Every structure is written in structure tokens, then in C-alpha cells.
Amino acid sequence: MIVMDSRRINDEIAERTGICLPDTKLVAEAIEKAYANGSPMLFNHVMRSALFAHAFTDQRPNSEDRELIIVSAVLHDLGLAEHRCPGIERFEIRSANLARDFAVERGMAGDRAWLLWDIIALHPYDFNLHKEDEAWAVQMGILADVVGAGIDLIDPAVVARIVACYPRLNFKSGFYRLLASEAATSPPPPCHPVTMIRYHELGEYDVPNARDLIAGAPFDD
Structure with a gap:
């Protein structure tokens, strides 16, 4: 695992993964923000998500704003970090508000x-997969790390280098505990009307368990 030092972190990431992140002050400060506000497990998750997202940009040639991609991925769970962030909103809304304030303050x-x-606000859903190429790349990076979706589209050697650089640290169980804590303390997200009808009226909808989805990712932990 890389020791946090914004003065040399991009060089170390490039050396160990072959991925060159945008060498900007905003990227460095976003990484510092995520490191300062999350556990090692959560920090490693957002960094893997960012690096996976960067790898996916090669498949979408119009994903030109790589700085935005990295900052979005690095800060996407800012409101989930240890429940330290104020507000009664769901964690993805807290994360989006905090990240936007952070970015606007920096110009x-x-x-x-x-x-x-x-x-960031839409990342628990599928909306980003149908929006801008930058949104698609971030969403794919997050999905690849959490449930393994699309991971086969990235060179396995690159995946292995990313995971070696930012180990998972029992991510499957640790992340599930964070989500369970969120479920116990925050308002539930709105449910799609079709889902409501299938569940209440048709009686045929089996709601998937997040634990199973996370546990099914093609990683050891």
C-alpha cells in the first residue's frame, strides 16, 4: 500500500500500476481529503475505484476530463466515511454536497x-451508465470494485497491480458493515414505482441482498 504523500503519490501510482493520474493540485487535494476522512479500507476502495475508472476511460475516447473522473471517484464515499459528516441526507447526497463544496472552494x-x-449523487443507481462518458467511467470503476461488474474489460495484470497498490483490507465485510450502519441511521432512498408494484401487487419481486452482491465480487476479500 502506498503511504499518503501528495507530493509523490502520483509518481508512486504510475510506477506501481502503470497509470498516470492527472498531475493537478485538485487531484492531490482530493486524495488528501479522502485519506483524512475515511478508514484505510474505505480510502483504498475509492482509490481502486478511481484507478479502475481511469482504466475504463480508454474505452470511451470522449472521456476527456480525467481530472473530474478521478476527483469524482476519490470523493464518491466522502459522506459514508465513519458517519462523521453532518446532515440527514442519504450518504450519496452527503458525499455529493461535500465534494461539490470542496471543488467549488478550489475554483x-x-x-x-x-x-x-x-x-456522486447518482452512483448507487444505474443513471451514470447512460450519462456523460465521464459519469460512465466513474460508475464502471465503482461497480468493478464493489461487485466486479465489468472487471473483465480491464487487463487482469492492471487489475492485479491496482489491488496490490491499494489492498482490499477485508473490503467485502467492512463495506457491508458501513452500509448496514447507514441503513440503520439514515432515511431510505426512494423506491421506483415499478418495483413497488411488482413487490406489493404482483408479489413476484425478490429484492436482492447487498451482502450477496458485494460477496460475489471476484476478489478474495
Whole structure:
């Protein structure tokens, strides 16, 4: 695992994974923010998600705003970190609000800052897969790390280097505990009307268990 030092972290990531992150102050400060506000397990998750997202950008040639991709992925769970963040909103909304405030304070312009907000606020759902290429890349990076979706689209050697650089640290059980704590303390997300009808009226909808989805990721822990 890389020791956090924003002055040399990009060089170490490039050396150990072959991935060159945008060498900008915003990226460095976003990584520092995530490191300072999350457990090692959660920090490693957002860093793997960011590196996977970067790898996916090669499949979408219009994913030009790589700085936005990395910052969105690195900060996407900011509101989930140890439940230290104020507010009664769901964790993805807390994360989006905190990330947008962080970016605007550092000069990110309006439309771009709102795209950052959208990407993070929508990441538990499938909306980002149908939006801008940057949103798609971030969503794919997160899905690859949490449930393994799309991981086969990335060179296995690259995946192995990313995981070696940022080990999973019992991510499956640790992340599930974070989500369980969120479920016990925060308002539930809105449910799609079709899901409601299938469950209440048709009686044929089996709601998937997040524990099973996370446990099914093609990683050891």
C-alpha cells in the first residue's frame, strides 16, 4: 500500500500500476481529503475505484476530463466515511454536497461542479451508465470494485497491480458493515414505482441482498 504523500503519490501510482493520474493540485487535494476522512479500507476502495475508472476511460475516447473522473471517484464515499459528516441526507447526497463544496472552494466552475455532484449523487443507481462518458467511467470503476461488474474489460495484470497498490483490507465485510450502519441511521432512498408494484401487487419481486452482491465480487476479500 502506498503511504499518503501528495507530493509523490502520483509518481508512486504510475510506477506501481502503470497509470498516470492527472498531475493537478485538485487531484492531490482530493486524495488528501479522502485519506483524512475515511478508514484505510474505505480510502483504498475509492482509490481502486478511481484507478479502475481511469482504466475504463480508454474505452470511451470522449472521456476527456480525467481530472473530474478521478476527483469524482476519490470523493464518491466522502459522506459514508465513519458517519462523521453532518446532515440527514442519504450518504450519496452527503458525499455529493461535500465534494461539490470542496471543488467549488478550489475554483471548479458551475457546470463542471454540478456534473461532479451528479456523478456522486447518482452512483448507487444505474443513471451514470447512460450519462456523460465521464459519469460512465466513474460508475464502471465503482461497480468493478464493489461487485466486479465489468472487471473483465480491464487487463487482469492492471487489475492485479491496482489491488496490490491499494489492498482490499477485508473490503467485502467492512463495506457491508458501513452500509448496514447507514441503513440503520439514515432515511431510505426512494423506491421506483415499478418495483413497488411488482413487490406489493404482483408479489413476484425478490429484492436482492447487498451482502450477496458485494460477496460475489471476484476478489478474495
